Amino acid sequence: MERTQFVAAANVSERLAQPPALAISTVIFALRPSAESGRPTLWLPLVRRIREPFKDLWALPGGPLTQADSLQDAAARNLQDTTGLAPNYLEQLYAFGGLHRSPSQRVVSIVYWALVQSTQAELAQESENVKWFRADRLGELAFDHNEIVDYALWRLRNKMEYGTIAYHLLGEKFTLAQVREVYEAVLDRTVDPANFRRQLKQTAYIEPTDQFLQGGKHRPPRLYRYTGIDSVTSGTGPAQHPPSRL
Amino acid sequence: MERTQFVAAANVSERLAQPPALAISTVIFALRPSAESGRPTLWLPLVRRIREPFKDLWALPGGPLTQADSLQDAAARNLQDTTGLAPNYLEQLYAFGGLHRSPSQRVVSIVYWALVQSTQAELAQESENVKWFRADRLGELAFDHNEIVDYALWRLRNKMEYGTIAYHLLGEKFTLAQVREVYEAVLDRTVDPANFRRQLKQTAYIEPTDQFLQGGKHRPPRLYRYTGIDSVTSGTGPAQHPPSRL
DNA sequence: TCAGTTGTAGTCAAAATGACTCTAACTGAG
DNA sequence: CTCAGTTAGAGTCATTTTGACTACAACTGA
Numbered sequence: 001m002e003r004t005q006f007v008a009a010a011n012v013s014e015r016l017a018q019p020p021a022l023a024i025s026t027v028i029f030a031l032r033p034s035a036e037s038g039r040p041t042l043w044l045p046l047v048r049r050i051r052e053p054f055k056d057l058w059a060l061p062g063g064p065l066t067q068a069d070s071l072q073d074a075a076a077r078n079l080q081d082t083t084g085l086a087p088n089y090l091e092q093l094y095a096f097g098g099l100h101r102s103p104s105q106r107v108v109s110i111v112y113w114a115l116v117q118s119t120q121a122e123l124a125q126e127s128e129n130v131k132w133f134r135a136d137r138l139g140e141l142a143f144d145h146n147e148i149v150d151y152a153l154w155r156l157r158n159k160m161e162y163g164t165i166a167y168h169l170l171g172e173k174f175t176l177a178q179v180r181e182v183y184e185a186v187l188d189r190t191v192d193p194a195n196f197r198r199q200l201k202q203t204a205y206i207e208p209t210d211q212f213l214q215g216g217k218h219r220p221p222r223l224y225r226y227t228g229i230d231s232v233t234s235g236t237g238p239a240q241h242p243p244s245r246l
Numbered sequence: 247m248e249r250t251q252f253v254a255a256a257n258v259s260e261r262l263a264q265p266p267a268l269a270i271s272t273v274i275f276a277l278r279p280s281a282e283s284g285r286p287t288l289w290l291p292l293v294r295r296i297r298e299p300f301k302d303l304w305a306l307p308g309g310p311l312t313q314a315d316s317l318q319d320a321a322a323r324n325l326q327d328t329t330g331l332a333p334n335y336l337e338q339l340y341a342f343g344g345l346h347r348s349p350s351q352r353v354v355s356i357v358y359w360a361l362v363q364s365t366q367a368e369l370a371q372e373s374e375n376v377k378w379f380r381a382d383r384l385g386e387l388a389f390d391h392n393e394i395v396d397y398a399l400w401r402l403r404n405k406m407e408y409g410t411i412a413y414h415l416l417g418e419k420f421t422l423a424q425v426r427e428v429y430e431a432v433l434d435r436t437v438d439p440a441n442f443r444r445q446l447k448q449t450a451y452i453e454p455t456d457q458f459l460q461g462g463k464h465r466p467p468r469l470y471r472y473t474g475i476d477s478v479t480s481g482t483g484p485a486q487h488p489p490s491r492l
Numbered sequence: 493t494c495a496g497t498t499g500t501a502g503t504c505a506a507a508a509t510g511a512c513t514c515t516a517a518c519t520g521a522g
Numbered sequence: 523c524t525c526a527g528t529t530a531g532a533g534t535c536a537t538t539t540t541g542a543c544t545a546c547a548a549c550t551g552a
Contacts, residue, residue, distance in 0.1 A: 020268060020311060022354060065266060067352065071343035094484045095341040095356045097317035106313065108268060110341045110354075151484050177499075195541060197500070218498040219548035238340045238397050423530080441510060443531070464529035465517035 020106040024074045025062030027093065027113040027152035028085060029135065030120070031169045031185060040185050042135035044149070045083050045124060053103050054142030062109065075112040085124050087114035089168035091239050093152055101144050113152045115168040160186050163204045167226035175213055175221040176200060266352040270320045271308030273339065273359040273398035274331060275381065276366070277415045277431060286431045288381035290395070291329050291370060299349045300388030308355065321358040331370050333360035335414035337485050339398055347390050359398045361414040406432050409450045413472035421459055421467040422446060
């Protein structure tokens with residue numbers, strides 16, 4: 001950058017010369033069975049930073065905003081590139097723009113959050129530089145990514161109570177017990193099976209199929225199907241979630 | 247929306263040459279008595295565009311992101327500069343980044359929404375280029391600002407049901423009837439006074455003062471005070487609102 | 493055939509909600 | 523001074539929703 005002779009104007013022209021960089025990142029959640037209990041818990045994939053700043057620390061997948069994509073498309077594309085994942089649900093989380101998020105240059109990050117099905121999560125290849133972590137056992141992450149994940153978790157728990165979100169962590173067909181497990185994993189508390197079933201059948205957007213899940217050592221549970229909208233609408237606007245209380 | 251869609255004027259290579267511009271805009275809500283009914287209704291200030299594109303159309307107050315400010319500070323500062331308003335509540339709404347929001351250059355707008363007290367709104371000087379409009383009677387706005395206002399309204403109505411937001415549209419002391427009027431104005435339906443009172447006293451963050459509002463031709467109502475947090479925390483992170491149902 | 497396990501329906505008391513009534517406390521008209 | 527008119531604010535009651543629990547159904551594996 002070349003300096004002007006005028007000191008007073010120097011700051012201004014420097015600022016104008018170097019606008020804040022725009023980045024897109026995504027917090028991706030998936031449900032995987034925990035090693036210990038076997039019950040499903042929340043996991044998320046992180047990528048290792050291969051350069052400064054924060055070299056060798058883990059960070060959210062992301063990158064600069066590609067010019068040809070809308071914000072949401074850029075998030076989806078970047079997800080595909082870095083982790084190979086195609087999310088089932090993708091929504092904007094927040095724009096983080098604090099002054100000192102990155103030591104060198106000012107970076108404004110528009111962060112998305114996504115849900116992928118467990119089956120997808122299985123497929124996602126781990127590598128030297130991409131690894132899955134339990135959402136409640138992250139170490140220190142690069143930048144302000146710990147805060148970002150915390151906020152994404154808060155948002156996920158909040159949306160969960162609106163009832164239309166849990167299905168995006170499951171496959172096409174699922175039992176009510178599986179939905180309940182999602183709730184228990186995300187909200188981190190037990191839910192009464194009978195009462196949960198009652199509420200789901202009232203409000204939520206599911207319909208019974210005529211299939212049953214065989215193989216357990218018990219009465220085979222009925223499989224259900226999600227009938228709501230699949231929220232990876234690649235539209236430019238925000239996703240308005242109805243306050244259909246669960 | 248019936249907005250006219252823009253044909254991209256610039257070609258792709260021109261776009262790639264320059265990074266997307268970052269802008270900050272704000273949707274500001276205030277309560278003002280409507281001309282006809284006298285009951286309070288939602289109003290918001292708009293500024294007239296004095297240059298192309300969309301010259302002479304009304305638009306949300308906003309401007310480029312100043313380098314020295316966090317996103318929230320930039321929003322507050324810009325509000326002060328363009329309308330003279332200091333909001334009582336300020337929260338990030340959404341980052342809009344569609345490809346063709348602005349005909350010439352690609353612009354990513356980080357939009358905030360704000361609530362100001364009615365008294366503040368009175369002070370805000372109208373001028374040739376700043377004017378207040380009823381939120382339900384906006385004409386065609388510049389850019390995609392109609393969509394943005396719609397989304398802000400949706401968010402306001404949603405947050406209203408969490409119970410901690412209505413007070414930011416009122417003064418320091420208020421009667422329960424005034425709070426009820428806010429609800430009725432924002433949610434656009436009547437609310438039973440007795441039941442509303444009962445709910446407020448259970449959950450919401452208010453305490454009675456020992457003062458009463460004199461002057462009406464009826465029993466003087468008690469004045470109350472908001473005891474929650476004033477949410478113009480100039481922090482960098484998102485405002486997490488507890489789901490304390492109202 | 494039986495014990496073990498989980499799905500699914502149903503019961504019941506407690507809590508929350510919505511519609512409503514009743515009284516208190518002020519103002520202004522006569 | 524008295525009374526009609528108005529809104530504040532407490533209370534009542536039937537209905538709905540919620541949470542805890544019970545009972546039965548339907549499968550597997552021994």
